[in-house]
Amino acid sequence: MHGIRRVRQTQEERQASKRKELAKIEEFNALTQRILARKKGNDWSDEAFQLTTKLLQINPEFYTLWNYRRNILLKGKFPNSSPEQVHELLEDELSMTMTALKVRPKVYWIWNHRMWCLEHIPKGPASDGEPGADGWKQVVWNKELFVVEKMLDADSRNFQAWNYRRFVLASMPTPRSESSELAYTSKKIEANFSNFSAWHQRSKTLTSLWAQGKLDESKSREAEFELLRNAMYTDPNDQSVWMYHRWLVGTGGGKDVLEREISAIQELLDEQPDSKWCMESIVHYKRLLLNNYAKDVDTQHLTRDCKDLLERLETLDPMRRLRYRELAGEIGPSTS
């Protein structure tokens, strides 16, 4: 790092820190042996529980221990506890995993344990406001949504967090509205549209809203095309935008939509002649025209266009030239 004095470790210092490390490794191995022995012996005691806590704090990726811990809860602790006590135990588990996640936000096993805890929250009213048998559950799931949103604020492209978000939304006793979900994806896309996960979530939400009739499909589709055009023109290199566009075109609209989009992309290509994505997309959509509306289009012209573009792509993107050549072959012969 700049500006920090370099610490020159002497030979002795290096050996001393190596010794410290070896001591730690020995301690860890010894602990591991002890716990695994207990596990083998079906030890569901509180002592065993505390040992798992200690070891999992050092190495939260040791999934065997998470499993063991869950078994201790199920077989050792829960059978003798009232619903309130179970609730309390699980809340402790949630805060333990929260602390672990702050240090290691991407460890699958911590998330897994968290999900298990959330699902095992018993029925019971909450003290802070939420009434009814699902009170505890609602509070806990609300908090969980808050947690996942904080994670997405920190890194909006964390696909695991997006996945988890879907799990949370699906598990809530009183579900959130899908239009609020749509608004959430809008917010994330506005902040940075280079985000596959946000677009993906948007596609799922829109499909559902359209199916339920809550949103006018063709109006909504037009608005999406408008949004996409802004993204395309701002950054034609962003892959997630083109992927979403493919999906959107696939949802319907027919020949008119296809032709209109092709000409919008062509305009962009004229402005930015080196855009590989524009070329590839035009080929893709013209092929769709050829395959689905052969009787209503100028097949010769379209085929010629596609082959021309694929030839240009071979020069522009030589690493994929064989693919473009294969695609050109699939289009079929053009009579010149």
Next chain:
Amino acid sequence: MKENQFDVIVFGTGLVESITAAALAKAGYKIAHIDTNAYYGGDEASLSLEEIVTWVDQHSGPSDLSSRFYRASRSAQPPSQSRQYSICLQPAVLPSVGPLINALVASGVSKYSGFRLVDCVSVYEPSGRVSSVPGSKEDIFKNKEIGLIEKRRLMRFLTFAAGDFETAKELEGKQEVPFVEFLRTTFSLGETISSVLAYALAFSSSSTETTLPVLHRLRGYLRSSGRYGPSPFLIGHYGCLGDISQGFCRAAAVSGGVYILGREIKSISKAPTRPLVSTPDDNGISELKTDQPFNYHVELADFPDTLECSLLISSPGFLPNVIQSEALRIPQVRSQDSSKLIARCIAIIDTPISLRSPSDSNTQDESQSLEVQPTDTGILVFPPSSMQGGSTTHSATVLLVGEGSMSTPKGKSLVYIGLPLGEEPETSPEDVLKPYLDVVLSLSVNSSIPSIQPLFTAHYFEKPPSFLSPERSSSSQATCLIPPPLQFAPLPDFADVATEHAERTYGKAVEYLRIIRTLEGDEEEEVAFWPPLPIDPNDEDDEW
């Protein structure tokens, strides 16, 4: 060295001198830092409201040789809570990437103060609207006024401007072309967007500024966004530059620098020259062995001792002619502005205003909130010819400073307006700036208030320090250094230019000081601007 003897005496605690003093003190030199004012900061000082009132009254006369500031006027009744205002004579913002940030971090002075990200930068359009300036990909994506093709061209330009454009073919042969013309011809950008880019993104002050220096500046700003937040600019608490100057003085004091404020200088004179004794060694090579020469004597009013030093660092104003003529005027770094003077305004308002355009979002699903969010700290640029009654040659910059920057009491905001002028106007600074102030006062968040009444206003003219060529009449080693003068610079540039001046001054100072005395670490050829910061032993990374 005796108690009254110093390696260096620095006069004036402006930003350049303060950074230089801190660097010298931290490098291990013994320094004395003197200012005739009772406060730190010199011409960049942050003053309380009462102090500003006094300052304005002192500079109300016409232009004369003694001061750069003149024809100052103010409104009659200043509001109360004077001490809660930190009003800076040189309003500025700091780019997140640049020489001053580096100096703040490397010297440790950043810990003495707090900083706030500027909320937004906006531009005044000829239609009378004020709208946010699109400076990033996200801004451009969201913007509803820019057409699709223009968005593409704008992005293409910004990508070019943020990269290594020195060798780009777009720039070939065009470095001297006026920047606005460059945008229009080489990047086919429209008139409106070119104006916004040139004046509100790159902070050009006039339409004649050439392309290459503007690109350099713009790249710095583009690379600054995202470092601490979306905006590229920070503002320091308690009046930005004044507090920062004071911070550097504090750093110097912590390293042993002696500070003397508020004393009149009775005399600065050259000490009688001591002959250098040369003694040839075994190989017949003579090395000039001498005790450290203390070349200058300084006498202050009401101060018992005469101060002696080897090196003087000062702007010309403090120095008698005989010393000035032999001093080394350190050359400037960048080609600087040729504005004759600057018209300035300081206003205090107690009504929140907004610099953002109301329709700032592209989302069609959000419930449209008709409430406009007030801006705490922001910048508004008026390009040349954007307004009736405004300048047709230069752009005006408005800096809004709210309570978030700890420079005002709760509920009050400061409005700074600066407009460079090509020639001395016949009217007063108040008349020159009235159209701009009127626009700002019309931006209340509360639409039922068409025009805000300011609690206080002050206006003045500022002449940049005179720039004399860096020639010296004497060929002997300079023992007196005059840092490069600070000409007018755009709002975000001033602080970085000042830091560069300080760095050069420091370099020249050390060059001389190493001849006359050796410090530990002097074996290294390179002169580091700041010594490495000590590492915190409690900072161990104990991860498995």
